[in-house]
Amino acid sequence: MLPSLLTPSLVLAAPLLLLLVGLVPSTWANAQARLMARLCGAAAWLAFGSALLAAAAHPFDEARAWTLYNLELPGGLGTFTIGTYVNSVTVIMLLLVAFVGAIVTRYARNYMDGDPNRGRFHKWLALTLAAILTLIASGNLLMFALAWIATSLCLHQLLMFYRERPTAVLAAHKKFIASRIGDLSLLAAIALIGFTLNTLQFEEMHRILEAMEGPLPTALEIAALLIVLSAALKSAQFPLHGWLLQVMEAPTPVSALLHAGIVNAGAFLVIRMSPIMSHSELALGALAVVGLITLALASLVMLTQTSIKVSLAWSTTAQMGFMLLECGLGLYSLAMLHLVAHSLYKAHAFLASGSGVDAFRAPALPHASPGVGPVRLLLTLAGGGLITVAVGAVFGITAGHQPALLAAGTVVAIAVTQLLLQMAGVMSGDDFLRRGLGLSAIVSVCYFALHALFEAALQGSVLPVQDAAGPFQIWLTQAFVGVFLVLLIFQQVLKYAPAFLGDGIYMHLYNGLYIDVYITRLLQRLWPSPTLESVTPPAPFAPVPSTGA
Structure with a gap:
């Protein structure tokens, strides 16, 4: 007892x-x-x-x-x-x-x-x-x-x-x-x-x-x-x-x-x-x-x-x-x-x-990276993706078994691609390929190994989805991967060429597309704040776009 x-x-x-x-x-x-x-x-x-x-x-x-x-x-x-x-x-x-x-x-x-x-x-x-x-x-x-x-x-x-x-x-x-x-x-x-x-x-x-x-x-x-x-x-x-x-x-x-x-x-x-x-x-x-x-x-x-x-x-x-x-x-x-x-x-x-603020203010020597072109972006995405798919297959993750897990593995490939792109700016040639692809393999193995560990630990504590490979799940996984690919492209544009989007789009994104402004006004009408007279939502303004330096 x-x-x-x-x-x-x-x-x-x-x-x-x-x-x-x-x-x-x-x-x-x-x-x-x-x-x-x-x-x-x-x-x-x-x-x-x-x-x-x-x-x-x-x-x-x-x-x-x-x-x-x-x-x-x-x-x-x-x-x-x-x-x-x-x-x-x-x-x-x-x-x-x-x-x-x-x-x-x-x-x-x-x-x-x-x-x-x-x-x-x-x-x-x-x-x-x-x-x-x-x-x-x-x-x-x-x-x-x-x-x-x-x-x-x-x-x-x-x-x-x-x-x-x-x-x-x-x-x-x-x-x-x-x-x-x-x-x-x-x-x-x-x-x-x-x-x-x-x-x-x-x-x-x-x-x-x-x-x-x-x-x-x-x-x-x-x-x-x-x-x-x-x-x-x-x-x-x-x-x-x-x-x-x-x-x-x-x-x-x-x-x-x-x-x-x-x-x-x-x-x-x-x-x-x-x-x-x-x-x-x-x-x-x-x-x-x-x-x-x-x-x-x-x-x-x-x-x-x-x-x-x-x-x-x-x-x-x-x-x-x-x-x-x-x-x-x-x-x-x-x-x-x-x-x-x-x-x-x-x-x-x-x-x-x-x-973090102190580290950001500390002087640093900028590397002479001209940015990441579309060809290198595609090559690194393909390299990270192949490594992730290969490691996922070792752990038994396939499209027919559970497409959502494969989609999650694809997101890992995108994340690994980000690491590869960061290395691409400071390395070149064989050194970049050797260290970058090696890091991709390590990240992928750790990711899928930890997933297997947590899946074993939660066995019996959660009830799995009844139809893990149904049409709706497949549609969701496709949208999942598509959104992440678009995000990867936009992140690279915002980081290396923010002016490409124009000041207007950058300003709108900075202010969260003004969604919270409208929600705040609506909530104040339905249930006013105790200090409504002295509080107004922060006014949107245009920031200075970051150059990614």
Whole structure:
């Protein structure tokens, strides 16, 4: 009995440690700010230790559920329970978020030193981390939804930390509206699932839907679409993506936690709800289309930005679009790998953004690269593509088996091509071919090996897509590859010859095609900001195009 309870107990201990620190009153927290910072940091590192032990104790072979409290709900909705649901997805996410949270709290201890309200900051930071970890460990859909809402409300307090800044208030208000719409969508989806399956337990839901044959009931189709809406809003997808780009007024540790952890909750929701999502071709298609549009827009706009933190924000939006696109294609293990890699990278990128500015300002000797011509572009694309296809074939990835995986491999080829093009500017001849193609082979092998590792780890924790090689999936993969090829060309043009597009197009891209301006005006009419009189959306302006030097 004791070994079976060890992992759930360790999983539950992680959020409880931070919750105890977060329940400290704000007045006491500010009065004992230094002690509060140490308590928050200690709780975060203990939570990481608990997550690490849980990962070591989990056998990665099956899910385990543990219930502390039961409450029967009326109308055949199911049961509300307080407990945990531990599978491979739970363990990986818990370990990732606890690690990022521990690093962010340690950074925040020095970053916030001297601020008169730093005690209150650490209180809400602890509560936010506790809510995220509770979300990950939840074994019940209603408990999951409550943690989902709590995460948003606690984050709102951190985004509003500097209440005297009008732009911070406006951005937080836009985030608040998007989150409430997402909350209502998730609650409606959970109600439909409960009334249809008569259960709200993740374990039972997975078991029922795994055995289900035939078309999905209409109520669950609607629930799947509502889950897509909630995930898209949580992950700042088109067209309500603007708030993520404007919450930079919050302290840097908040930006790191938001971009490395909380914004990934949309992809986590889809992966956790894979038993329903995999049965709904319509929901997966809608998710893939939204992700693809967001990815294309954000990737282009990001290249025109002059602020490092704003560029990182657009990068996060693009990465979230890519992640949800992977989920829409049914590549859940690939999306989980992407989530882990993006979280670690983006946490480092934000916490080291000041060093990035210093590196950019440092003098450097420019290389004498005349740019990349179309012939070299095609040759490097072909070289990277052949290497990636060959490595993918070794790992058993073919067009007939699963076209989405082959499409993902093609995207790897495009990414490898970017590396080859960067080398082409500083190398020539045999040295370029030897080192460039060798690097392509290493990147491809690492990519497919990690994918195989995550696919094995998530075996049994997610429900695969029913028709992985159907006509709709094939159409999506073709659009997927086509958009990435167009993005590659545009990125090269923006980098090496921005004047080719004209000042007008460059200016429009810099301002995000003004989508957020119209969304902000609409939201202000429907639900005005508390500081509407003193806040107006930032006016678009024309930047000086970068020369790529």
